[in-house]
Amino acid sequence: MRFFEYEAREIVKRSGIPVTDFGFTTDAAEARTIAERIGGSTVIKSQVLTGGRMKAGGVKFADTPEEAQAHAADILELEINGQMPRGVLVDPKADVKQEYYAGVVWDGTAKKPVILFSDMGGIDIEDVAREHPAHVGRVHLSNILPLSDYQAKECIAQTGVTGKALQRLTPIVRKLAQLFVDNDMVLAEINPLAEMHDGSFIALDAHMDMESEARGRHKQLLKDLGVGDDETRMAREPTEFELAGEAVDNASHRGVAGNVTEFDGNIGLVIGAGGGSLTLFDAVRAHGGKPANYCEIGGNPSVEKACGLAKLVLQKPGVDKIAVMMSIVSNTRVDIVARGVIKACLELDMDPAEKIAIFRIPGAWEEEGFKILEKYGIEYADRSVSMHEAARRAVAKIAGPEAVTT
Amino acid sequence: MRRDAIFIGIEVDQGALDEHSELPAHLTQVCPVDIYRETEGALEIVAENIDECVLCGLCLDTEHLGVAVGAVKVIKLYDDCAVLGAE
Ligand code: SF4
Numbered sequence: 385m386r387f388f389e390y391e392a393r394e395i396v397k398r399s400g401i402p403v404t405d406f407g408f409t410t411d412a413a414e415a416r417t418i419a420e421r422i423g424g425s426t427v428i429k430s431q432v433l434t435g436g437r438m439k440a441g442g443v444k445f446a447d448t449p450e451e452a453q454a455h456a457a458d459i460l461e462l463e464i465n466g467q468m469p470r471g472v473l474v475d476p477k478a479d480v481k482q483e484y485y486a487g488v489v490w491d492g493t494a495k496k497p498v499i500l501f502s503d504m505g506g507i508d509i510e511d512v513a514r515e516h517p518a519h520v521g522r523v524h525l526s527n528i529l530p531l532s533d534y535q536a537k538e539c540i541a542q543t544g545v546t547g548k549a550l551q552r553l554t555p556i557v558r559k560l561a562q563l564f565v566d567n568d569m570v571l572a573e574i575n576p577l578a579e580m581h582d583g584s585f586i587a588l589d590a591h592m593d594m595e596s597e598a599r600g601r602h603k604q605l606l607k608d609l610g611v612g613d614d615e616t617r618m619a620r621e622p623t624e625f626e627l628a629g630e631a632v633d634n635a636s637h638r639g640v641a642g643n644v645t646e647f648d649g650n651i652g653l654v655i656g657a658g659g660g661s662l663t664l665f666d667a668v669r670a671h672g673g674k675p676a677n678y679c680e681i682g683g684n685p686s687v688e689k690a691c692g693l694a695k696l697v698l699q700k701p702g703v704d705k706i707a708v709m710m711s712i713v714s715n716t717r718v719d720i721v722a723r724g725v726i727k728a729c730l731e732l733d734m735d736p737a738e739k740i741a742i743f744r745i746p747g748a749w750e751e752e753g754f755k756i757l758e759k760y761g762i763e764y765a766d767r768s769v770s771m772h773e774a775a776r777r778a779v780a781k782i783a784g785p786e787a788v789t790t
Numbered sequence: 791m792r793r794d795a796i797f798i799g800i801e802v803d804q805g806a807l808d809e810h811s812e813l814p815a816h817l818t819q820v821c822p823v824d825i826y827r828e829t830e831g832a833l834e835i836v837a838e839n840i841d842e843c844v845l846c847g848l849c850l851d852t853e854h855l856g857v858a859v860g861a862v863k864v865i866k867l868y869d870d871c872a873v874l875g876a877e
Binding site: 686687688717719720723726727730752755756759 | 796797823838841842844845866868869
């Protein structure tokens, strides 16, 4: 879940990293009061969860409090990428000597957090990494061992920063890494991290993205920041299809049949079990398939719940068939899922044998499940067929053999 | 009385119900997925829940009530109408 900039800055401030004397408001007149308190020139920034604020006119500079009020009034009415601002952030205009970048992100391949640092801040780190790779330092962190200043220092030094700047930047970057770990972030970024003319450093902008599943562990922080339980804070608003998936999952307490994400492909997926969803989704893509959706099914959902999910996917425009695939299941019963997906077809007046391209769920109660599948003439696979192979068959059957790329 | 859904059928012997007034309450209590409902002493088989049957066999265990074995049947319609516990 993403945080607005004013919230991200508050998180940075709480971790002991210096920030500017900024203020947040939803009211233009109050923006003026904040600008008066700050004194001097200010920057008025739209608070939206999307990029491109500068280009869209969502960031403006003001020399006087009156100007700050006028800019705030304009920005509060300005929609950016379909989003109305939550409010505006009023920030002192900083006299910067040099801009740096400091970030910690989750490295999914290494399965560890990685500190990124660059002496070229203020621009996208991806651009710097591509065009000036020598200006990006990287150091992985342990998932279990305590953090140390040494790791931060090593990362900063990779970019050639030495002396006083290195000494002053080290605790800031270490605190950022600690913040990342303590708050279950998937991204914690300060950009720019500004060096002022007096040699001090200050965070001028911050982006924070918390692992959604960790929300329950950070209730106090979210309460302090005023983040409501109903705010998903995802990269985009959920689609109608995704909301319908949530409704299916919420309809009964038994198991999971949800976490639906909409894509624009034609391969309907009913997938799950212990990481199976991600593996199968990737496998479908690796074989050249274009998924119509992502979802997670597991924890022994009711027949009705499995049926609801399958119905939703089957009715998605562009979906002709579904692939029902899971890793080897332990507690989710094969026969119950089989009943659910077949029931979905029957209730939609569809032939299960035609609409279920492949059913690959081995595990608990599979003999019973296979009897059901046989009765309805559905192609199924047991554990002798890997998830990878099942995904290939799904792509071949739904998108056509010519669509299979590997 | 018998009711069938898509995958599962449930049959409860009417004679056993007439003879054992405690049978509806017992079935209502043991079924984990609410297939049986007792209303004013009478038994109702809840149509929308029948296919949720997890084949646990708890409703078949009625001997301690003095109800004959086989008075309650769970039928697998997808398996040539095999009766649970009698396969
Ligand atoms: S076998 Fe279990 S789930 Fe099925 S009807 Fe009997 S008690 Fe209910």
